[in-house]
Amino acid sequence: MSTATPTLTQHSIIVLLVDDQLIIGEAVRRMLAGESDIIFRFCNDSTIAVQKAEEIKPTLILQDLVMPQIDGLTLVKNYRANPALKDVPLIVLSTKEEPKTKAEAFSLGANDYLVKLPDKIELIARIRYHSNAYINLLQRNEAYAALVESQQELAGELAEAASYVRDLLPAEQEGDIAAKWKFITSTSLGGDAFGYHWIDEDHFAMYLLDVCGHGVGAALLSVSAMNVITNGTLPQVDFHKPDQVITGLNAAFPMEKQHNMYFTIWYGVFEKSTRKLAYASAGHPPAVLVKTGADGAPESVPLRTPAMPVGALSVSKFQSAEIEVPAGSKLYIFSDGTYEIKRPDGSMMELDEFVTLLAKPSAENKLDSILNEARSQQGKETFVDDFSIIEFQIQ
Numbered sequence: 001m002s003t004a005t006p007t008l009t010q011h012s013i014i015v016l017l018v019d020d021q022l023i024i025g026e027a028v029r030r031m032l033a034g035e036s037d038i039i040f041r042f043c044n045d046s047t048i049a050v051q052k053a054e055e056i057k058p059t060l061i062l063q064d065l066v067m068p069q070i071d072g073l074t075l076v077k078n079y080r081a082n083p084a085l086k087d088v089p090l091i092v093l094s095t096k097e098e099p100k101t102k103a104e105a106f107s108l109g110a111n112d113y114l115v116k117l118p119d120k121i122e123l124i125a126r127i128r129y130h131s132n133a134y135i136n137l138l139q140r141n142e143a144y145a146a147l148v149e150s151q152q153e154l155a156g157e158l159a160e161a162a163s164y165v166r167d168l169l170p171a172e173q174e175g176d177i178a179a180k181w182k183f184i185t186s187t188s189l190g191g192d193a194f195g196y197h198w199i200d201e202d203h204f205a206m207y208l209l210d211v212c213g214h215g216v217g218a219a220l221l222s223v224s225a226m227n228v229i230t231n232g233t234l235p236q237v238d239f240h241k242p243d244q245v246i247t248g249l250n251a252a253f254p255m256e257k258q259h260n261m262y263f264t265i266w267y268g269v270f271e272k273s274t275r276k277l278a279y280a281s282a283g284h285p286p287a288v289l290v291k292t293g294a295d296g297a298p299e300s301v302p303l304r305t306p307a308m309p310v311g312a313l314s315v316s317k318f319q320s321a322e323i324e325v326p327a328g329s330k331l332y333i334f335s336d337g338t339y340e341i342k343r344p345d346g347s348m349m350e351l352d353e354f355v356t357l358l359a360k361p362s363a364e365n366k367l368d369s370i371l372n373e374a375r376s377q378q379g380k381e382t383f384v385d386d387f388s389i390i391e392f393q394i395q
Contacts, residue, residue, distance in 0.1 A: 008139045013131040014039045016056060018049045018075065019064035019093065024116065028062065031120045038127065046070040050078050053085050059131035061085075064116070065094045065101065073101075073108060080109035087137060089130035161219045162189050168223060170195050177204050177270065178393040182367045183386070190386030191218030191263060192335045193226040202272050203240055205229075208388060209265040210284065210335040212309070221261050225253060225310075229267075242267045242280035243320040246310060250282070250318070255311040262311035266304070266333055270325065270394065277331070280320045283309035285336050285351060290359050291329040298359040330366075331392040332358050337385030338370065341377045349377055367391055 015038060017028050025042040032040045043052045046067040053061060061079065065072035072092060079085045091112040092105045102113045111130055114123070162185040173179045179196055191211025199205050209225055211218040232239050234248035245267050255262040266287050268279035279287065286304030293299030303323060308316045325331070339354035362369040367389060375381055 008142055011059060011135045011138060012039055013037055013060070013128065013135075014041065014056060014058045015060050015062060015127055015131075016041045016043060016053055016058035017062040017064075018043045018046065018052075018067075018072075019062070020044050020046065020067045021064075024064070024093075027117055028123075031117075031123060032127075035124060038124070046072075046075060049075055050082060050085070053079065053088070054082070057084075058088060059134050060089045060091065060127055062091050062093055063110075065092055065105070073104060076105060076108045076110055087134065089134050091126060091130065157216060161216045165193060165219055165223060168226065169193070170197065176272065176395045178395075179206075179390060180365075180367055180393075181388070181390040182371055183388050184371070184383060186214065186337065186383045186385050186387075188214040188384075189216065189219055190214050190335075190337060191222040191261075192337065192386035192388040193222035194333065194388060194390055195226055195230050196390070196392075197230065199232075199239055199269065204270045204272065205239060205268070206270070206331075206333060206390070206392065207265060207267040208284070208333040208335060208390060209263050209310075210337075210386070210388075211263040212261055214385075217259060218261060221253070221258055221263065225249060225263060225265075228252065240269055240278075241320060242269060242278050243318045246280050246282050246307070246318040249310045250314070250316055253311045254314060258311060262309045264309045268303075268331075268333075275325050275327075276322055277303075277325050278320050278322050279303050280305050280307070280318050282307045282316075282318060283312075285334060285339075286355075287331060287333045288355055288358050289323065289325065289329055289331050291326050298361070300355045300359040302355060325394050327395055329394050331394060332389060333392075334389035335386060337383060337387045338374065338389050340385065341374050342384075343377055344379045349374075 017025055019025055022044060025044060029040050032038050041056050043049050046069050063072050063075055076090055079090060089111045091114055092110045093114055093116040094101060095116065097115055105113055112126060166183060169183060191213065194208035196206040207229060209222060211222045228234060234252060237244045237248040239245055246265060264282055264284035266281040266284040268277055270277045281304045286302035289301040289303055290298055305319050305321050307318045339349050339351055341349040357373060370389065
């Protein structure tokens with residue numbers, strides 16, 4: 001990713017005098033002759049003045065008012081109508097101080113008004129003042145264009161990284177444990193990643209992690225952790241035991257070796273033969289088990305074990321918990337980007353509100369319903385954090 005500060009173009013002060021009197025041209029040339037930082041150009045033909053200005057790209061135009069064929073005020077108007085010259089400073093030169101003429105010149109776009117010929121010191125001071133302001137404008141525009149280009153490049157890199165992460169995510173599946181998910185990356189790309197797979201014929205692992213911060217670095221850490229879990233490459237770790245998995249991750253990814261980044265995670269293993277779900281979490285929102293309650297209505301059960309995020313402290317202790325999963329239950333694992341939604345009035349959706357939403361009957365696909373509700377709550381389509389949620393239908 002490019003982070004270099006763009007080098008701005010260094011512009012010389014270029015003065016274009018437009019005046020039909022050669023003697024005036026020579027007088028101004030002599031005034032500026034000793035100024036090494038000022039380049040002087042002269043045009044005594046009003047019919048080619050605009051063309052001349054386009055060619056030499058002046059940082060200031062000195063424009064005489066009384067000229068044959070095309071008068072000075074008309075030229076002022078023509079300069080301002082030309083996209084290449086519309087911002088170039090204009091000093092109008094007149095033979096006398098006339099308030100009405102001065103007012104008209106300013107109304108047409110002139111920046112200054114001088115009675116010719118002005119004192120040398122005053123003329124040079126005004127030339128430098130207006131030219132430097134124009135050069136600053138050119139450099140600001142150049143810096144802005146470079147910033148836009150950089151942002152476009154960054155957006156492309158983030159989109160490419162988001163596509164890479166998405167390609168690594170597991171396919172949705174049907175069967176005894178059906179899985180569906182929504183993964184909407186934020187505008188700056190968060191660090192969400194998730195996965196699920198059969199460890200063996202009786203044990204099904206599932207997890208979702210969320211790296212702190214945003215950008216390509218966060219995405220790379222999330223992918224690295226995801227690969228370690230998927231491939232089972234943590235040494236001396238029984239991947240049937242959630243507390244051991246998170247302990248192993250905490251040892252493998254200390255934040256001081258990950259550019260001070262850490263991540264939260266929820267990890268669970270469902271044992272098909274006993275219908276027991278063992279789980280552990282590290283600073284992550286609880287997974288939510290939605291089952292049929294004693295009264296026949298859907299009941300939401302948050303599943304979380306307290307612990308620091310992975311990588312935050314080397315001495316952190318992690319523990320597992322267990323729950324029985326009735327047939328027909330649904331399990332939702334999600335990141336905080338699904339519910340930490342800022343409404344237009346400044347308020348935030350609370351976790352309890354989101355948990356209630358998960359158990360609420362929906363006429364449409366549940367994940368579609370949740371996504372639509374989140375967008376409706378915040379009043380816009382895009383998210384400031386990754387929106388990640390998995391739904392498991394456990395038969």
